[in-house]
Each structure stands twice: as C-alpha cells, then as structure tokens.
C-alpha cells in the first residue's frame with residue numbers, strides 16, 4: 001500500500017494538500033484542478049478500480065462541500081480516497097466521466113442531490129430529481145429539511161432519439177407486466193433486434209440517505225435492511241461494519257460466524273431465485289417450478305432459524321441479536337438436501353435444449369465494457385472480472401474459510417447462470433465450514449455510544465460489492481452514503497441487449513438480477 | 522400444522538368466497554409504488570408450488586385493465602404517485618385495493634418525506650391493509666380474503682341503494 005501511496009505522492013506532490021490514514025483507508029485531499037488527471041492515473045495506469053464517488057456538505061464546519069473518490073486496492077485490502085473541496089458559491093468541479101466512464105451516474109447523482117456541477121459531463125441530464133422537481137433545490141444539502149415537499153413544476157425529460165428507416169420505439173414501464181419493481185425502458189428497434197436501449201430509473205427514490213441523517217442509531221440498522229429487501233443481510237452487515245469500525249469494536253468470533261452463515265443463506269436463496277426467473281422467462285415452467293420450490297425451502301429454513309424468511313432483524317451494531325447455534329443440525333441436514341436437489345436442477349436445466357438455445361450467447365457483456373462501467377458481483381465475474389469483496393477485503397469470518405471465486409469469460413446469460421450455480425455450491429460449503437467451527441462465546445458486545453468519526457463498510461451481497469461510508473457526530477449519523485451493486489450494474493444492460501431480440505430482454509434482465517430499490521434508494 | 526396444511530385450509534375458504542362473489546376467479550394486478558422489493562419477493566412466493574394461489578382462483582394479471590383488485594406495495598414515492606394514479610384509473614370498477622406491507626399501510630420506516638408520500642391511502646382509496654414487513658404469504662392470502670368480504674359489502678350496499 002505504502003508504495004502505491006508513495007508513487008502517487010511523488011507524481012502529484014504539489015497538488016496534494018493533506019494526507020491522513022485511518023485503518024485501511026488513506027485520504028488524500030487534492031486540488032480540484034488535478035482530479036481528472038489523478039483519477040485517470042490511478043484508474044488506468046495503476047489499474048485500481050473506482051468503487052464509489054460521493055459528496056458531503058461540510059459548509060457549516062469547514063465552509064466547503066467535499067467530493068470523495070473511493071478507489072479499492074484489492075490486492076492489499078486497502079482503500080484510497082481522494083477528496084476535493086468545492087466552494088458553495090462556485091459549485092462547478094471537473095467531471096471525470098470522459099476519462100472514467102464508471103463515474104457517469106455518480107456525478108449526475110451528486111448534481112441532483114447536492115447541486116454540485118460536474119463541468120464537462122457528457123450527459124448532464126437529471127437523474128434522481130424528475131423533471132417536475134423545481135430547479136435549485138437539493139435534498140442532501142444540510143439546509144434542506146426532510147419534510148419539505150417542493151411543488152411540482154412543468155418540465156420535460158428528453159430521451160435520446162434513434163432515427164432512420166424502419167426504426168421504432170417501444171416504451172416499457174414504470175408499471176410492468178410482471179411482478180417486478182418500477183422503472184422505464186425505452187427500446188429503439190429495427191425489425192426484431194434492439195439497436196438502442198435507454199433506461200430511466202429512480203421511480204422508487206425514497207430519500208434513504210437523508211433519512212439516515214434523521215433517525216436514531218437503533219433504527220438505522222432496520223433502514224439499511226430495507227434499502228434492497230432481498231439483500232437485507234448484506235446491507236445490514238455493511239452498515240454495522242462501518243459503525244463498528246468507527247467505534248473500534250471487534251465483534252465476538254461467534255457473531256462473525258453467524259453473520260457469515262446468514263450472508264451465505266441470503267446468497268443461496270437469491271441465486272436460486274435468479275435461476276428460477278431465467279427458467280420462467282424461457283417458458284420452461286417445469287424447471288422454474290423446481291427452482292421456486294427450492295427457493296421456498298431456503299426461505300422456510302430461514303424462518304425456522306431466525307424468525308424471518310428474509311433473515312431480517314438479525315444484525316445489530318456489535319454483533320447479532322439471535323444465536324443460531326442450536327439449529328446447527330437442522331441447517332446442515334436441510335442444506336444437504338437442498339444441495340442434492342440443486343445439482344439435479346442444474347443437470348435438468350443444462351440438458352434442456354430449448355433453454356440452452358435461449359441463453360447461450362445471449363446478452364453478452366464483453367470484458368472491456370464490464371471493466372469500463374465497473375460491473376460488480378456475479379455479473380462482473382461472468383465477464384471475467386475476478387473480484388470478490390469476501391476474498392479481497394475479508395470481513396466477518398471469511399478469512400478463516402476456503403472458498404473459490406468462480407469466474408467465466410463468456411459474459412452471456414449462460415455464463416452468469418453457471419457462475420451463480422457454482423457460487424451456490426461454494427456458499428453451502430462455506431456455511432458447513434462456519435457451522436463446524438462455530439466458536440463458543442457471546443454473540444454481541446454492547447454498543448451504547450458511537451464516537452465521532454467516519455469509516456467505510458463493505459460487503460459482497462448476492463449482487464456484488466456493496467459499500468457504505470458513514471460519518472457520525474454526537475451519536476447521530478451525519479452522512480451515510482450507500483452504494484448498492486445495482487447502481488454500478490444497471491448501465492451494463494444498455495450494452496447487453498444490443499443486437500439481441502426484444503423477447504430476449506426479460507431473460508437478459510433477469511440474468512443481471514438488478515435491484516431497482518437499491519439503485520434508486 | 523405445517524405451512525402446507527395452513528395454506529390448504531385458508532385456500533379453500535378463499536376459493537369458496539371467490540366462487541360465490543366472482544363466479545370463478547379473482548384477477549389481481551400488483552403495483553410496486555416504491556417498495557424495497559421484499560414485498561415483491563413474497564408476492565412472487567405466492568405463485569410457487571407450495572402456495573400456488575392459482576389453484577384457489579387467484580390470478581396475477583399483466584394489466585390493470587384485466588384486474589378486479591390492485592395489490593399495492595411500498596410507500597408511494599413522489600416519482601411513482603402519477604403512475605399509481607394512472608393504474609388505479611385504468612382498473613375497471615367495482616375495484617378493490619389492498620395495501621400490502623407496513624410501507625403501503627402508512628409509509629412504514631420511510632414515512633412522509635420529500636421523496637415518500639406515505640401510505641397508499643394518501644393517494645387512492647384502500648379497502649384492506651395487510652401489515653407485515655414483508656407480510657408472510659399466509660398473511661397475504663388472509664388479507665385477500667378479508668378484501669373479498671369487503672367487496673361483498675360494497676356490492677350489497679349498492680344493491681340496497683338502487
């Protein structure tokens with residue numbers, strides 16, 4: 001880590017204003033004129049991925065807004081965070097999107113929520129505030145009261161237009177035909193193949209980040225669980241880990257094991273659900289029924305051991321709230337049955353020609369696109385991006401266990417299905433290891449007061465890398481940035497569908513397994 | 522009692538009601554007005570082979586124009602308000618609305634903020650509230666049963682009036 005920091009320092013010495021380190025996070029405050037060059041250097045030259053950009057409103061204390069660029073040094077379990085100061089009276093700062101495509105939505109998000117303007121952004125349209133939101137009002141600024149209800153105003157959202165002979169548009173959503181979340185898709189089609197797709201989201205924007213600043217700490221874990229409901233455990237763990245890091249707490253080993261088990265149970269039911277969805281969307285009802293029954297088996301197991309089908313209410317700052325040690329035999333027995341049935345299911349699916357025909361070569365995301373957009377999780381791994389937070393930034397009890405990270409190069413729906421299938425088997429093995437080596441002792445430590453401070457929390461949810469950055473002050477949350485994996489992955493769908501036919505869109509969408517709520521928050 | 526037994530008993534009661542009031546089946550359109558997606562997980566569970574609500578005459582349909590009932594989840598977000606209203610207006614009367622989950626009942630943890638309007642009844646009339654976060658599939662089936670009873674009342678009231 002030091003060598004990387006030293007090399008950056010050497011290169012940009014007179015542009016760096018301040019360096020500070022806390023645990024595995026190194027903060028560099030730099031001049032805003034140099035930010036494009038530095039991000040470009042770190043991202044492309046040093047090959048360190050940019051995992052999050054967020055802003056904070058520190059006008060009260062320091063007189064500035066700040067924008068933070070978080071880079072993840074995977075090989076060394078460390079993070080580099082670049083910081084720039086932005087004066088409220090002159091809210092422009094250089095956009096890095098032209099150099100680092102992954103910055104696209106972050107900069108537009110910051111523009112809407114903080115009113116800081118990324119100068120030179122190739123697509124500066126609104127993202128979260130819809131066209132009927134009045135100009136000049138930015139909800140994450142500290143002087144905006146959460147209860148304010150700005151009036152609706154006239155406005156128009158302009159979609160990209162594709163023109164030409166025989167080209168027509170298909171608008172879909174926000175209310176869809178299936179039981180899924182709301183979002184808008186606009187296809188431009190010539191005959192059957194899709195030649196352009198533009199997505200428009202943030203229909204489910206619920207003001208979560210602002211809410212964090214307005215609720216008590218004991219409620220905050222519950223809010224984290226409700227950011228993306230099917231990834232409740234992952235969000236809760238990432239949140240709690242950030243808080244524990246601020247408080248300098250080391251939670252009991254037994255709690256770490258329990259968290260690991262919960263996280264893997266969550267991965268199993270999500271991945272099986274995604275596989276079921278693909279079978280449904282290719283109209284292979286028999287396979288889908290099998291997969292859905294298996295998912296239900298896991299949900300019922302969840303309920304028996306934790307009281308919640310979606311494993312909610314288990315995590316707390318300082319550990320877990322309920323011991324699952326006494327259910328050890330039940331979990332092991334059920335998992336072995338689920339494992340057996342799951343292997344049969346995969347054999348069935350992969351030996352069904354009508355299914356294989358629909359998923360092979362469908363919805364390709366090539367490695368360079370995936371890398372450029374910073375696609376994470378199983379979708380990224382199916383496109384050859386060998387990253388997994390559990391291995392690269394170990395948390396909970398992952399350091400103690402052996403597990404493989406399945407990777408594929410093909411990048412199509414088939415590859416994503418294979419990666420998920422292999423991950424389920426790894427997850428089952430992980431739970432077995434965690435149960436066999438479950439340490440004795442407490443499941444939580446008391447956490448009454450959280451000192452003032454800030455830290456990153458991170459976790460590999462079933463969808464991929466989930467990141468929290470929290471700053472506390474006076475036992476309250478002053479800022480909580482949440483970056484759900486779907487926020488990174490959504491844009492990849494615009495590439496995945498190109499040259500595919502419209503009827504394959506649902507399959508591609510399902511194989512990417514994207515959360516609207518986690519994205520919109 | 523196992524989950525399967527519970528469902529069998531409740532399902533039969535539901536089926537009888539649906540037969541009595543709707544002739545054969547009840548068509549439901551699910552609308553996510555801003556949920557966290559866990560409510561959707563449970564709505565989807567209703568169709569899995571364990572609950573399989575189709576066998577009791579409940580169909581989840583693709584368009585509000587085919588629906589007798591809207592099953593609405595989530596607090597209504599500012600950005601979904603219009604879409605929810607349009608969906609409600611597209612549903613033929615007499616229609617039922619079930620608010621599913623704590624959020625749909627009263628805004629839940631998301632409350633009433635710049636981005637969330639609160640419960641579904643702030644925007645459209647609600648006939649039945651199904652609490653839970655998310656409600657278990659059994660609770661949803663029970664809630665649907667209560668909703669159908671309401672329709673019985675609604676119909677008999679209009680008959681008395683006319």
Ligand code: SF4
Pocket residue numbers: 226229555556557558559560594595596621622623624625629653654655656
């Ligand atoms: S009621 Fe609970 S599960 Fe349903 S949308 Fe609200 S937070 Fe999610």
